[in-house]
Amino acid sequence: MDLLRSLPIGLYLEQPETWLHRIDPRVKLAWLMTFLIAPLLANPVWRLALVGLLMLITLSAAIPLRVWRKQMGWLILLCSLIFAIACIAPDGLAVESQPRTPQFCSEPVENPAECPLELPQPTSYRYTYVDRPGFLFIPQITITRRSLDIAVRVSTLFFTLIYSTNLYLLTTAPEEITAGLEDLMKPLRWFKLPVSEIALTLTLSLRFIPLVLEEIQNLVRSIRTRAIDWKKLGLRRSFKLWLVVAEKLLENLLLRSEQIATAMDVRGFTSPNEHKVQWHHLKLRWRDWLALAVLIPFWFARWSFGGMA
Structure with a gap:
């Protein structure tokens, strides 16, 4: 898997x-x-x-x-x-479809709905x-x-x-997406909005998704290699085990986030405006x-x- x-x-x-x-x-x-x-x-x-x-x-x-x-x-x-x-x-729609019937009959009847004569449908509408x-x-x-x-x-x-x-x-x-969004959001700087910070946050979020999938994959593999008999555990103990797995997943993700923050801090990254990294130069072509x-x-x-x- x-x-x-x-x-x-x-x-x-x-x-x-x-x-x-x-x-x-x-x-x-x-x-x-x-x-x-x-x-x-x-x-x-x-x-x-x-x-x-x-x-x-x-x-x-x-x-x-x-x-x-x-x-x-x-x-x-x-x-x-x-x-x-x-x-x-x-x-x-609480509407019943009924065939068309005339309002009169050749012979008087008590219930007009029982009249045997019916008008044919003028179209094929159904x-x-x-x-x-x-x-x-x-x-x-x-x-x-x-x-x-x-x-x-x-x-x-x-x-x-x-x-x-x-x-x-x-x-x-992902870098092209954030670069395009940052370029389109440039007018928002007139309203003192942190456009560069928003673009950086979006870039890190998109890059963090594979790390989340990798951590989930590693935990699932570790559980499968232990060959746990879920039927013997029962519902209550199985739920407790999955809570432990979820806690371990959260702990690993926070550790990865701390490592990313430390790496950016060591490289002297203080703000996106002072340390702007341009991955793609956007230019409209034919x-x-x-x-x-x-x-x-x-x-x-x-x-x-x-x-x-």
Whole structure:
């Protein structure tokens, strides 16, 4: 079990370097915010188009199959389960669909609903797509137009929000992310906000994530090598053991933090403004301007065709 290699979410892909890696992080951040905002108040067709666009970007970037198969596979499975549950769940409308009946009959009857004459439907519109009664342990399955619409909206929203963020982290180094955010937050210095300190804190946080995974991995391996019989321990003693493991994990993480602080102190690091380390020199190139220009027709199509009816 290697968490640093098997965990599919939130890892940076160093090799191979795709065209997404060469895009400026500020431009990729603008596209990320676009994918996060565009599904809001959009119709189901537009949401499905965003899912297809994300898949097309992944395939065009030639990201290795071993990478995006883990990421997209679990996410597609989760969204499929959400879609299935939302389809068969109640749609929230207490409306019963009934066939059209005339208000008069050729012969007078006591109950107009018992009139044998019915008007044919002028169109092929159906509110209920599937209505299967329950049998034994199988509950009744009803799929309506509204429940299907809700299922498409929720499942595509989950996929778009999670996968677009994951694709951004997959093709952008942590130092590029913090450098881009620091450059975009420069106007906040007029309000006396510590922009450099915020960027440094974000950089250290992103670099600290692999250390956390490494400590968890080492503790899990140490428990597995001891071949503990959890059935004999029982629930209470197992809980106490996991509390000891959690305490050891917290102790190791605090020790790692102290070592990082000591290393920065020994090197004379006092503040980010006086000891500024520039990992990446941000400069917009032709491919970045092209990616920004594509945003204009994208949002034009969003407001023209993607709005709710």
